[in-house]
Amino acid sequence: MDQITKGISNTALHLALHYMENNPEENIPKVVDALLVFIHDKKNRERLIAAKRVMKEKDNPYRNLIIRGFEELQPIVRKRFVSNFVLNASMLGSERTQALRDRYDCNIPWAILIDPTSACNLRCTGCWAGEYEKTDSLEFELMDRVIREGKEMGVYFYIYSGGEPTLRKADLLKLAATHDDCMFLAFTNGTLVDSEFSQALAELGNFALVFSIEGFEEQTDFRRGSGTYRKVLEGMRNMREAKAPFGFSTCYHSKNVDSVGSEDFLDFLIGQGCMFGWYFTYMPLGKNADTTLMTSADQREYMAHWVRGMRNKKPVFLLDFWNDGQYSDGCIAGGRRYLHINAAGDVEPCAFIHYANTNIRNSTLMDALQSPLFMEYRKHQPFNKNLFQPCPLLDNPEALAQMVKDSGASSTQPLDYEDIDELCAKCTGAAKEWESHANLLHEQYS
Numbered sequence: 296m297d298q299i300t301k302g303i304s305n306t307a308l309h310l311a312l313h314y315m316e317n318n319p320e321e322n323i324p325k326v327v328d329a330l331l332v333f334i335h336d337k338k339n340r341e342r343l344i345a346a347k348r349v350m351k352e353k354d355n356p357y358r359n360l361i362i363r364g365f366e367e368l369q370p371i372v373r374k375r376f377v378s379n380f381v382l383n384a385s386m387l388g389s390e391r392t393q394a395l396r397d398r399y400d401c402n403i404p405w406a407i408l409i410d411p412t413s414a415c416n417l418r419c420t421g422c423w424a425g426e427y428e429k430t431d432s433l434e435f436e437l438m439d440r441v442i443r444e445g446k447e448m449g450v451y452f453y454i455y456s457g458g459e460p461t462l463r464k465a466d467l468l469k470l471a472a473t474h475d476d477c478m479f480l481a482f483t484n485g486t487l488v489d490s491e492f493s494q495a496l497a498e499l500g501n502f503a504l505v506f507s508i509e510g511f512e513e514q515t516d517f518r519r520g521s522g523t524y525r526k527v528l529e530g531m532r533n534m535r536e537a538k539a540p541f542g543f544s545t546c547y548h549s550k551n552v553d554s555v556g557s558e559d560f561l562d563f564l565i566g567q568g569c570m571f572g573w574y575f576t577y578m579p580l581g582k583n584a585d586t587t588l589m590t591s592a593d594q595r596e597y598m599a600h601w602v603r604g605m606r607n608k609k610p611v612f613l614l615d616f617w618n619d620g621q622y623s624d625g626c627i628a629g630g631r632r633y634l635h636i637n638a639a640g641d642v643e644p645c646a647f648i649h650y651a652n653t654n655i656r657n658s659t660l661m662d663a664l665q666s667p668l669f670m671e672y673r674k675h676q677p678f679n680k681n682l683f684q685p686c687p688l689l690d691n692p693e694a695l696a697q698m699v700k701d702s703g704a705s706s707t708q709p710l711d712y713e714d715i716d717e718l719c720a721k722c723t724g725a726a727k728e729w730e731s732h733a734n735l736l737h738e739q740y741s
């Protein structure tokens with residue numbers, strides 16, 4: 296176990312976790328008090344104190360989510376969540392990343408997104424990885440090296456996407472076991488999540504899944520292929536029975552907002568056992584992108600209000616990737632909070648921005664963070680004063696075009712090498728339409 300957790304686990308952590316298991320409602324505030332002894336950062340202290348308050352409010356949805364965590368997950372999952380995610384990734388690790396940001400004057404991330412493989416057993420309409428080669432993959436040793444370098448920087452949170460990450464189950468389980476001080480999460484189409492894999496995840500405790508689902512059966516199978524919905528539910532059932540942690544990820548687009556933005560759908564997913572949910576919107580990546588799937592400004596605004604409403608009501612943790620800029624001070628890419636390493640090894644600022652100067656096969660993480668495109672991101676973030684317009688592609692397309700040109704970055708989409716001006720042109724109309732809606736949201740929520 297890592298030095299950070301070791302320092303705490305030898306003293307207060309084990310005792311506090313033990314108390315927590317016996318009577319979470321009463322003892323979580325005691326755990327918080329124990330942790331506060333080790334936490335000096337002001338923001339982190341405020342977060343812990345807020346958690347203590349939440350446990351006293353009977354109707355607070357986050358309190359009810361925590362109670363669900365005690366009823367529906369294995370004890371090892373709770374232990375790893377506290378030690379790996381709360382302490383290592385979110386508190387103590389971030390103190391280290393901040394020190395490095397200051398020392399090297401570059402972004403240092405909180406999380407790293409890695410594609411173990413670009414291969415996938417499905418062919419989904421409008422997949423953001425659709426223009427990558429389907430034969431690329433990162434070997435175990437390379438992913439292990441990235442995680443080791445990341446930990447040196449204080450990064451304890453690793454997320455997998457693809458391709459379908461579960462095609463590499465054995466390697467991913469081994470990485471989670473090797474780095475048992477880190478938290479892992481994999482976006483999955485869910486079709487390969489059998490009971491054996493679910494059981495292995497439940498035993499590890501530090502590896503959660505995010506099932507992609509696009510609505511009920513008709514909407515999910517429309518983008519992901521016939522029969523996918525039923526397999527997703529089967530995968531969720533396997534995870535639920537194993538008491539392993541999981542959530543959902545939904546891409547809202549012009550044809551499914553009513554369905555995925557409904558209380559029925561959210562209640563259904565909570566009933567399946569989802570602890571968290573991640574909403575994305577459709578991005579027109581690739582020369583053959585179907586731009587009619589892009590949401591209208593009205594639909595995007597509806598989702599911003601709807602997600603905020605559900606947060607006050609439902610025992611589930613929700614994120615809305617493009618409408619939550621106010622909580623992250625805008626765009627988190629370019630290593631500011633995260634970066635993306637695709638299955639060819641290209642180090643991209645974001646999963647949706649397929650341009651890079653560096654490849655992890657012949658550079659270090661620090662080289663990538665100091666590469667021209669990442670430094671452009673650092674120089675220009677946030678890309679808009681209104682944090683409801685965070686994205687350099689979707690909301691400020693001229694900003695991305697300029698950064699890619701100034702940095703000399705190349706397209707990482709070997710199937711079409713999409714030109715940056717052509718990509719940005721597809722977003723110009725939507726960005727203009729969104730501006731007035733974003734201004735209203737800013738007035739209402741900021």
Ligand code: SF4
Pocket residue numbers: 616617625626627628645646647648685686687688689
């Ligand atoms: S580049 Fe756009 S999609 Fe990526 S993190 Fe920034 S705002 Fe989000």
